[in-house]
Amino acid sequence: MKKQNEYTQEEIATILAKCRKLIKSADTRQEAIHILDGLDSGKMNPKNKVQYLYINGRYHYYMYVAHSDIEALEWSNDYLDDMASFAYESKQPLEFPTLYTRAYVKYTLGNLVWDESRKPWLHEKARNMTQRMVVKYPNNSSFNWLNDQLKN
Numbered sequence: 001m002k003k004q005n006e007y008t009q010e011e012i013a014t015i016l017a018k019c020r021k022l023i024k025s026a027d028t029r030q031e032a033i034h035i036l037d038g039l040d041s042g043k044m045n046p047k048n049k050v051q052y053l054y055i056n057g058r059y060h061y062y063m064y065v066a067h068s069d070i071e072a073l074e075w076s077n078d079y080l081d082d083m084a085s086f087a088y089e090s091k092q093p094l095e096f097p098t099l100y101t102r103a104y105v106k107y108t109l110g111n112l113v114w115d116e117s118r119k120p121w122l123h124e125k126a127r128n129m130t131q132r133m134v135v136k137y138p139n140n141s142s143f144n145w146l147n148d149q150l151k152n
Helices: 009-022 027-035 046-067 070-090 096-112 118-136 141-152
Strands: none
Touching: 009 027, 009 046, 027 046, 027 096, 046 070, 046 096, 070 096, 096 141, 118 141
16 A cells, blocks of 8 residues: 555545445445554544544444444544544535434434433434434335434
């Protein structure tokens, strides 16, 4: 693997797309995170950095699913919050999957955390995000389902 400063932004985008696919399978997930760990997000253009943060968030979500490790879900939530903040600051649009993942992780985390004062805060954040997306994507079954879950 080349050094980070030897890659063009186009090559970094290709590497990130590969990692996005690799994290979906338990057999290749560690390979993906090893590749991601070798990249310096500080040297990425804004679009690539948003993808980098999203993929890290998804990786930790998959680790939560595989091991029922709430700490992994916390890490996922942190990466997805960083992604959203950075995207906003750098005026990068977020794709549908990134928006849904962020809201769903907050909803799931809100169901699992021990801190009773944090639960309503997480669900309120998820609810606000979801309600905005239901308006934007009124026929989307994922956001409609999550919206229904958050009404309870």
